[in-house]
Every structure is written in C-alpha cells, then in structure tokens.
Amino acid sequence: MPAQQSNFKRFVEVGRVVLIKSGPSEGRIAVIAEIIDHNRAIIDGPTTGVPRQSFPYRHMTLTPLVLTKLPRAAGSGVIRKQLEKEATVERWNKSAWAQKRAAIEKRRSLNDFERFCVMLAKKSRRDVVRKTLAKAKASA
Template identity: 35%
Template sequence: MPRTELTEEEKLNIKKKNLLFKRFVEPGRLALIEYGPYAGKLCFIIDIVTLTRVIVDGAFITGVPRMVIPLKRLKLLKERINISKNCKSGFLRKTIKSTNVLDTFNKSNLGKKMLIKKKRDLATDYERFQIFYAKRELKKKMNILQNKKVSESKKENKGDKKKAKKVKKVKKIAAKK
C-alpha cells in the first residue's frame, strides 16, 4: 500500500488534537485572580518571572495594578491579546480597547456567571425578598401543573387497564367457542 504525504493543514490539525493543554502561560493571556486582595478581578499576563510567578497588569481598566503574582492564584482564560513581553500599561490599555477582549469575555459563560454573581451581591434586602417570593410562586405553579399531568396520566392508565381486561375476557370467550 503506497504511503501518502499529509498536507501542512492536516499536520497542524493533528498537532492541535494531541495538545494536552489549551491555555498556556504567555504574555497577553487573560487571567482571573482567584485569591488575594484582588480576587475576582481580571488581569493580563505581561511577563514570566519564574516557573511559578508572573507579572500581571490590568492597565487601569480592571483595577489590578502591575504586580508579581503566583500562578496558583490565577485561572487562565481562553481570551488572549498579542503583546510583546514587558509592554507598558498605556500600550496594553490601547490594545485591550482595540481588540474588545473584555467584551468577548463578558459574552462567555464564565463572564455571564460573574456578572450575575455581582448583581446578586449588590442586591438590597428587599430585592432579595422579591426574588425569593417570585421563585416560590413559580415553584407553586410548576407543582400544580406537574400534579395535573400526573393525575391525568393515572386516569388514562386506569382506562387502559379496564379496556385490557375487557379485551382479555373477549379473547377467552372467543377461544372457548
């Protein structure tokens, strides 16, 4: 059987499928700080200091100053911008605004969850009560509908059983004749 050569595109696809990790620690990678005074804020990796520490910056947009932070405190996200190592905050800010990276993050599932959590945290006591009351009323209506469906299906099953008994009796009588 002759051996066929793979095209460059096929080789790239094979390499992409075999990658163990999809999100690398690299300059321009968007990250979420999970621990510390800036927990819950977004930042961009600017440079790698050691295997366990990186320099991050929020470019006056996300509220994170330029600082060194351990990788254990970061969650790497899918979004990335093209910047050079150790770029300045002004250039980073312009790049963020021109690429709309934060908008694409806000459209992602994690961004939506964070937005909902922030709204919940900022809700007043009365707003939380309104949400609780609306959920309670919705659950009541759902239970009523569920009970109606169950009772209807039980009625149908009873009717089916009676019909089945009649059919059996008719078959027995027909078999005897």
C-alpha cells in the same frame, strides 16, 4: 510515531488573560505582560484597575481569552490599546463564567427582605410550572 496531544488547552503565555483569585484585586481580570519564572509573571490590568505587578501563578486562574500579537514586556499603554481593540473586557463580561460570578456576587449582597422576595418569586414560578405540568398530564 505521531506527536502526542496535550490535555491542556490554556497555557501561561504573554497576552493570556487571567482572573485574580486573591489579594486586593480579587475577582478582576488582568493580562500576563511578561513571564518571570515558573512561579511568577508580571500582570497588568490598565482597564480593570489592576496595577502592574509581579504575581504568583497559584493566585490566578487562566481564562480562555488571549490577546493576539502582544509583544513581550509590553507597557500599560500598549496593553490598554490591545484590550480596547479586541474588546476583551466586553468579551469577558459576556462569558458564562463572568455572568455566573456576577450572579453569585449579587446573591451574596442581598439583604434579608430581598432574599425573602427571591424565595416568593421562586415559589410562584414553581407553582406555575407544577400546574401547567398537571394540566398537560391530564389532557394527555
């Protein structure tokens, strides 16, 4: 009988990059340095400002990024070198997930006048699209 394929693609493992969902480091990424038990892991983010700490899985989201060949219980220095060697933070910043989060954060930080300017820009773009579509329909 063939082995059954798992539906899960991301697993809790040493070297897995996680996105923190709550606490003072919310929105930052860190790396799982050691697995404590089925509820908690030791995470560390030496390049992202996340201190080494025990953290519950329910307050982190697993990302598709993994540090390869990271030893168990690696110190902050080893994790920092591996992060820089594999350019993991840059890969995260280029991902669609991180860019979408940045866009949402930028949208939230706009003041009233900036929101008004965005509305006008969307309005003018919509008019340009509508006019070109009408012109294309008329010529067809």
